[in-house]
Amino acid sequence: xxxLVNGVLLGLGYCLIAVGMALILGVAKVxxxxxxxxxxxxxxxxxxxxxxxxxITPVWLIFIVSVGASVVFALMTHSxxxxxxxxxxxxxxxxxxxxxxxxxxLLVFKAGSxxxxxxATLRGSANILGVWVTNQKLLVGGVTVCILVMLWxxxxxxxxxxxxxxxxxxxxxxxxxxxxxRMIYLFTAILASIVASIGGLLLSPIYxxxxxxxxxxxxxxxxxxxxxxxxxxxxxxxxALILGISEVAVAIYVPFGGIIKRTVGxxxxxxxxxxxxxxxxxxxxxxxxx
Amino acid sequence: xxxxIGILQAPLNFFRKKTIYPIVLxxxxxxxxxxxxxxxxxxxxxxxxxxxxxxxxxSFDLLAGYTGLISFGHSLFFGxxxxxxxxxxxSFGLPLTVCIITGCLFALIVGLLLGYICLRLKGxxxxxxxxxxxxxxITILYASPTILGGENGIAGFxxxxxxxxxxxxxxxxxxxxxxxxxxxxxxxxxxxxxLKTIREDExxxxxxxxxxxxxxxxxxxxxxxxxxxxxxxxxxxxxSIGPTMLxxxxxxxxxxxxxxxxxxxxxxxxxxxxVITFLDLYLLAFPYMRIIIYAAIIIIxxxxxxxxxxxVPSEIGRLKRWLS
Numbered sequence: 001x002x003x004l005v006n007g008v009l010l011g012l013g014y015c016l017i018a019v020g021m022a023l024i025l026g027v028a029k030v031x032x033x034x035x036x037x038x039x040x041x042x043x044x045x046x047x048x049x050x051x052x053x054x055x056i057t058p059v060w061l062i063f064i065v066s067v068g069a070s071v072v073f074a075l076m077t078h079s080x081x082x083x084x085x086x087x088x089x090x091x092x093x094x095x096x097x098x099x100x101x102x103x104x105x106l107l108v109f110k111a112g113s114x115x116x117x118x119x120a121t122l123r124g125s126a127n128i129l130g131v132w133v134t135n136q137k138l139l140v141g142g143v144t145v146c147i148l149v150m151l152w153x154x155x156x157x158x159x160x161x162x163x164x165x166x167x168x169x170x171x172x173x174x175x176x177x178x179x180x181x182r183m184i185y186l187f188t189a190i191l192a193s194i195v196a197s198i199g200g201l202l203l204s205p206i207y208x209x210x211x212x213x214x215x216x217x218x219x220x221x222x223x224x225x226x227x228x229x230x231x232x233x234x235x236x237x238x239x240a241l242i243l244g245i246s247e248v249a250v251a252i253y254v255p256f257g258g259i260i261k262r263t264v265g266x267x268x269x270x271x272x273x274x275x276x277x278x279x280x281x282x283x284x285x286x287x288x289x290x
Numbered sequence: 291x292x293x294x295i296g297i298l299q300a301p302l303n304f305f306r307k308k309t310i311y312p313i314v315l316x317x318x319x320x321x322x323x324x325x326x327x328x329x330x331x332x333x334x335x336x337x338x339x340x341x342x343x344x345x346x347x348x349s350f351d352l353l354a355g356y357t358g359l360i361s362f363g364h365s366l367f368f369g370x371x372x373x374x375x376x377x378x379x380x381s382f383g384l385p386l387t388v389c390i391i392t393g394c395l396f397a398l399i400v401g402l403l404l405g406y407i408c409l410r411l412k413g414x415x416x417x418x419x420x421x422x423x424x425x426x427x428i429t430i431l432y433a434s435p436t437i438l439g440g441e442n443g444i445a446g447f448x449x450x451x452x453x454x455x456x457x458x459x460x461x462x463x464x465x466x467x468x469x470x471x472x473x474x475x476x477x478x479x480x481x482x483x484x485l486k487t488i489r490e491d492e493x494x495x496x497x498x499x500x501x502x503x504x505x506x507x508x509x510x511x512x513x514x515x516x517x518x519x520x521x522x523x524x525x526x527x528x529x530s531i532g533p534t535m536l537x538x539x540x541x542x543x544x545x546x547x548x549x550x551x552x553x554x555x556x557x558x559x560x561x562x563x564x565v566i567t568f569l570d571l572y573l574l575a576f577p578y579m580r581i582i583i584y585a586a587i588i589i590i591x592x593x594x595x596x597x598x599x600x601x602v603p604s605e606i607g608r609l610k611r612w613l614s
Contacts, residue, residue: 031414089414095592098585109578256433263429266422
């Protein structure tokens with residue numbers, strides 16, 4: 001029971017990390033690894049805000065400012081760096097990793113390499129099926145489910161969502177139909193950065209963020225996405241739950257589990273990409289396009 | 291992707307011809323004289339490390355530039371071979387040559403395995419898988435602090451040539467000369483041509499009767515072996531080795547070097563290795579700015595000069611034509 005509840009909550013957190021990545025990498029098919037930086041920027045800007053305005057800063061203001069910072073960063077990287085070279089996936093990969101390294105070093109320079117601690121959005125804890133968990137984790141779970149539902153409605157029911165999916169499948173067709181693919185890519189980036197920064201803010205009291213966090217985040221997001229099938233947002237939820245539960249189980253039962261649990265995600269990516277590149281619930285033929 | 295890498299081919303005709311071999315040999319002959327003129331210990335040491343990184347970067351170029359299989363985890367060969375050599379030397383007290391040869395062979399086998407695993411993957415998927423492999427190894431290292439040294443790594447094993455800098459310098463110089471010439475001959479010969487064909491059009495290569503599986507594996511093996519060579523020598527010169535040698539920093543550095551110098555030209559990455567190693571020396575004063583400056587340089591190069599330094603003459607020519 002312990003494993004199940006903690007694993008599910010961890011998995012929901014992972015899902016929150018991965019869903020924005022699934023949006024930008026899976027749906028828009030841009031290999032943008034700066035995604036992890038959108039996630040890291042939010043808690044750091046919240047920290048700056050709290051330090052300047054004092055501890056009584058209203059929560060809504062923190063959320064607006066940090067999400068705004070992350071959106072501005074996403075817009076800048078996309079419009080100046082990624083859009084002109086978008087077709088060459090590997091070049092995008094190399095240059096976005098370079099951007100991640102730049103931001104990492106800037107954060108180390110300005111804020112130190114120690115993890116930063118932010119106050120929890122919700123205090124206290126609750127008893128779920130006989131296991132005590134903090135309210136913050138429950139909040140993360142709830143928000144994850146809300147975001148998934150909202151994304152699903154947005155992508156399947158609205159015209160803009162349709163436009164995003166069409167642009168991912170056939171950008172030329174979208175251009176011929178008179179769509180502005182540039183704006184659509186930028187919009188996808190904004191959407192992903194909003195999801196990422198909300199995730200960053202909500203998860204930061206549980207897992208204190210530090211400048212080197214982006215690689216771990218990237219691996220979690222990639223593991224969840226690859227397990228769920230690239231290009232398939234709905235695979236994220238079960239995949240994240242599987243990853244979360246298995247990590248908690250490994251941490252409890254295996255010797256040195258606390259260290260080894262980090263390889264679970266890595267080994268999942270390796271096995272899935274090598275043995276079954278479509279993932280558990282993948283769309284067939286996706287990997288052949290690139 | 292293929293169109294882009296097509297541009298990356300070194301457009302400098304001067305370096306394409308056979309004149310390259312005498313030039314390379316001449317430069318190495320010049321380096322033979324360095325210990326006579328340069329008495330500064332650290333300068334010599336930096337040149338020696340630059341030579342090691344030349345092997346590392348050029349071997350990476352054979353895989354990434356020529357075959358188009360850009361791996362983000364080349365530190366697996368570099369650090370893995372170094373770790374094995376260091377462990378053998380420290381725990382079993384084996385002689386240095388045995389350690390080095392075992393380390394290099396280990397890198398070769400790892401190259402074969404990794405190549406076999408990654409046969410079906412290309413582009414970003416290959417990058418992700420290769421990015422992950424060294425991280426798995428690092429986690430295993432962290433989990434066994436007693437045998438493998440944990441986060442601190444292992445230290446205190448035998449140094450190359452008993453730690454004498456001049457001897458080390460000449461050994462590394464000879465090694466670099468031999469490795470670079472082997473890689474040059476391979477890359478400019480039939481093998482390089484076949485690898486380029488696979489990069490541009492794998493299906494077409496297969497249709498032309500090329501066993502692509504075999505040649506991809508060969509690229510992985512050769513590249514892994516020479517990276518292992520540089521890794522073992524690096525470890526035995528330092529006398530210590532830590533998980534950093536497997537980290538993303540060392541995985542990214544050959545990528546920086548090949549894009550700085552110009553991919554798929556062998557000479558370009560060698561120049562890139564020298565430039566980056568010497569930049570390292572001057573940036574020691576600003577430890578925080580190091581990675582920032584590298585990353586900024588590489589972003590600018592990828593964005594505005596995808597051919598690297600090797601493409602500078604042709605870019606100038608284009609500019610002149612555009613002006614006139």
